[in-house]
Amino acid sequence: MRNAERGTRNSRESSSRGEDLALLLRVPTSAFRVLLLLLLASRAEAQVDPSGTWRTLHTPHFRIHFRPAYRDAALLEAREAERSYGLLATELHPPRGVVDITLADDIDAANGLTTVAPTNRITIFAAPPAGDHGLLFFDNWLRLVTTHELAHVFHLDRSRGLWNGLQRVFGRAPGLFPNEYQPSWVTEGLATYYESKFTNAGRVRGSLHTQLLGADRAVGASRSPWNATLFTRWADGLVPYAYGSRFLHYLAGAVGDSVVPRFAEATSAQLIPFRVGRQVARVAPGHTLDREWPRGTAPDLAGTSAAPPAARVLDSLLRTECRACRRMDDEWRTCGTTGRGRACCACSTRQRDARWPPTA
Ligand SMILES: [Zn+2]
Numbered sequence: 264m265r266n267a268e269r270g271t272r273n274s275r276e277s278s279s280r281g282e283d284l285a286l287l288l289r290v291p292t293s294a295f296r297v298l299l300l301l302l303l304a305s306r307a308e309a310q311v312d313p314s315g316t317w318r319t320l321h322t323p324h325f326r327i328h329f330r331p332a333y334r335d336a337a338l339l340e341a342r343e344a345e346r347s348y349g350l351l352a353t354e355l356h357p358p359r360g361v362v363d364i365t366l367a368d369d370i371d372a373a374n375g376l377t378t379v380a381p382t383n384r385i386t387i388f389a390a391p392p393a394g395d396h397g398l399l400f401f402d403n404w405l406r407l408v409t410t411h412e413l414a415h416v417f418h419l420d421r422s423r424g425l426w427n428g429l430q431r432v433f434g435r436a437p438g439l440f441p442n443e444y445q446p447s448w449v450t451e452g453l454a455t456y457y458e459s460k461f462t463n464a465g466r467v468r469g470s471l472h473t474q475l476l477g478a479d480r481a482v483g484a485s486r487s488p489w490n491a492t493l494f495t496r497w498a499d500g501l502v503p504y505a506y507g508s509r510f511l512h513y514l515a516g517a518v519g520d521s522v523v524p525r526f527a528e529a530t531s532a533q534l535i536p537f538r539v540g541r542q543v544a545r546v547a548p549g550h551t552l553d554r555e556w557p558r559g560t561a562p563d564l565a566g567t568s569a570a571p572p573a574a575r576v577l578d579s580l581l582r583t584e585c586r587a588c589r590r591m592d593d594e595w596r597t598c599g600t601t602g603r604g605r606a607c608c609a610c611s612t613r614q615r616d617a618r619w620p621p622t623a
Pocket residue numbers: 265266267268411415450451454
């Protein structure tokens with residue numbers, strides 16, 4: 264299940280047991296978080312209240328499910344969905360079957376969810392983003408979220424080779440979709456890349472991701488392809504969206520637009536489904552993932568939101584570090600939930616005066 268956006272996560276962690284224990288707990292904690300995410304994801308979907316009267320609009324490629332009060336929004340969604348489908352089909356292989364879209368506004372949150380098993384289904388929370396900084400750059404919320412989620416459907420539904428054979432025998436069972444094994448920066452990066460390419464806004468051109476990459480770069484803590492995934496360090500859930508979309512945007516500029524769809528096709532047929540670097544080298548001859556990644560994720564990448572020189576000062580302060588040990592790695596955990604924006608770290612119980620956000 265893919266979300267349109269995962270915001271930064273605040274967590275509390277005790278530092279009393281010291282650094283060693285934090286290291287020991289890292290793997291089980293990550294496993295717990297994955298389990299927690301799965302539980303939360305199913306709960307989020309369950310938040311669409313099925314009671315009452317529902318209607319369905321049928322279009323060539325979609326069934327739009329909605330409550331009668333939202334007929335106007337559903338008509339708009341039908342147009343946006345067909346528009347996005349037509350644009351995405353110019354690059355990616357169309358998904359199999361009709362796509363179900365449920366239009367909901369049970370919660371005051373802007374988001375979208377996609378699943379491809381057992382059928383292609385999208386849930387869209389229609390409330391436009393009001394306080395989500397990463398999503399504020401949009402021309403039309405339904406257009407952006409629909410393009411993003413539908414890009415997930417195009418990408419994840421694609422199954423070739425052995426995977427297609429397995430699905431013919433076992434059906435559309437979870438675990439038989441090869442592109443779902445790709446790292447999160449590929450899946451979310453590809454959807455964010457297309458939301459930016461096929462709308463007049465999108466997060467590739469938004470300023471928040473530029474600041475995020477700039478902040479990492481300013482303190483020498485830029486992510487690599489091996490750790491630009493969810494549930495690691497700052498900036499947490501925003502990382503795969505920012506790094507992945509910028510890298511694919513760069514690669515398309517350096518090699519040509521067709522490199523992204525060729526990459527999606529290549530990964531949909533590989534026997535070991537989580538490999539990335541091998542397919543990048545195959546679809547972009549003369550380029551390797553390791554060599555192109557630092558260029559592609561540079562904060563001043565052409566065609567993206569430009570940060571003025573003064574913003575570099577802000578970039579360097581966006582990340583805070585523990586004043587006791589000067590460390591800013593996986594032991595660092597923000598806990599800015601006190602209302603005063605304070606942050607603490609796992610390596611010291613005494614030095615908790617690093618501030619988030621910076622107030623200087
Ligand atoms: Zn997504």
